[in-house]
Amino acid sequence: MIRVLVVDDQELVRSGLRMLCESAPDLEIVAEARNGAEAVRLVDDTVPDVVLMDLRMPVIDGIAATSAIRGSRPATRVVALTTFDDDDHLYPALSAGACGLLTKDSSPAELLSAIRRAAAGENPFTPSVLQRLMARAVEAGGSxxxxxxxxxxxxxxxxxxxxxxxxxxxxxxxxxxxxxxxxxxxxxxxxxxxxxxxxxxxxxxxxxxxxxxxxx
Incomplete structure (x- = not known):
C-alpha cells in the first residue's frame, strides 16, 4: 500500500485528489494539509511514501515545504502539482527536492501513474515539462x-x-x-x-x- 499525503489550499482540489486516490486499491490517503506548514508537521506524524504538493499556498509555500520535508525525511517522495507549466515553478521545485512535477490538468490516469512511479523511485513529469527539462539540460551541456x-x-x-x-x-x-x-x-x-x-x-x-x- 502506497501512503499518500495531499497538500493543497483549496478544499475542492483536496477532495478530488482524495476521491481519486481512494478509487485505487493500492493507494491510501493518510492525511491532508491546507498549507506547507501543516504538510511539514503531518509528514512527521504520518510518514507518507508520496506527497502531492501544491506549490502556491499561504503560510509556507510548496517550495519551502518540499525543501523542509526532504531535509528531514529524504526517503519521502514529493510530486509537485501546479497550474502553471513554466520554468519559474519547475526549477525551484526540483531544486527543493521534488522528484517530479505534474500540471493540474493531467488526467486521472496520469496522476495515479505518477504516484506509483514516484513511490517506485522514478521521476514522473507531465510530458511537456519533461521535454522542456531535457531540452534545457542538453543546451546547458554544450555538446x-x-x-x-x-x-x-x-x-x-x-x-x-x-x-x-x-x-x-x-x-x-x-x-x-x-x-x-x-x-x-x-x-x-x-x-x-x-x-x-x-x-x-x-x-x-x-x-x-x-x-x-x-x-x-
Missing part, C-alpha cells in the same frame, strides 16, 4: 553534436532499447510491457545503464538518450 549511440560506453543492445524508451518518458511498467520483460528486469537494466554511464537519475539518462540521438 556540439549528439553522441552517436554506438559510442555509448559498453551498453548492450537491450540496454540501448531500455534507454531509448526511458528517454521517451516511459515508466518501468510501460517499458516492461512493450519489451515483454518483467519490471524487475527493467529496473536491473536501468541500474546497469546508470553504472556504466555515471548517471545519477532517470532524468540524466533521458538527457543522455537525447544527446545520443536515440530520441528525437
Amino acid at each position: 556540439p553534436a549528439p553522441q552517436a549511440a554506438t559510442e555509448l560506453p559498453t551498453l548492450t543492445e537491450r540496454e540501448l532499447e531500455v534507454l531509448t524508451r526511458l528517454g521517451a518518458g516511459m515508466s518501468n511498467a510501460e517499458i516492461a510491457a512493450v519489451m515483454n520483460i518483467s519490471v524487475t528486469t527493467v529496473k536491473t537494466h536501468v541500474t546497469g545503464i546508470m553504472d556504466k554511464t555515471g548517471s545519477r537519475s532517470r532524468v540524466h539518462l533521458a538527457v543522455l538518450a537525447v544527446r545520443a540521438g536515440l530520441v528525437v
Whole structure:
C-alpha cells in the first residue's frame, strides 16, 4: 500500500485528489494539509511514501515545504502539482527536492501513474515539462553534436532499447510491457545503464538518450 499525503489550499482540489486516490486499491490517503506548514508537521506524524504538493499556498509555500520535508525525511517522495507549466515553478521545485512535477490538468490516469512511479523511485513529469527539462539540460551541456549511440560506453543492445524508451518518458511498467520483460528486469537494466554511464537519475539518462540521438 502506497501512503499518500495531499497538500493543497483549496478544499475542492483536496477532495478530488482524495476521491481519486481512494478509487485505487493500492493507494491510501493518510492525511491532508491546507498549507506547507501543516504538510511539514503531518509528514512527521504520518510518514507518507508520496506527497502531492501544491506549490502556491499561504503560510509556507510548496517550495519551502518540499525543501523542509526532504531535509528531514529524504526517503519521502514529493510530486509537485501546479497550474502553471513554466520554468519559474519547475526549477525551484526540483531544486527543493521534488522528484517530479505534474500540471493540474493531467488526467486521472496520469496522476495515479505518477504516484506509483514516484513511490517506485522514478521521476514522473507531465510530458511537456519533461521535454522542456531535457531540452534545457542538453543546451546547458554544450555538446556540439549528439553522441552517436554506438559510442555509448559498453551498453548492450537491450540496454540501448531500455534507454531509448526511458528517454521517451516511459515508466518501468510501460517499458516492461512493450519489451515483454518483467519490471524487475527493467529496473536491473536501468541500474546497469546508470553504472556504466555515471548517471545519477532517470532524468540524466533521458538527457543522455537525447544527446545520443536515440530520441528525437
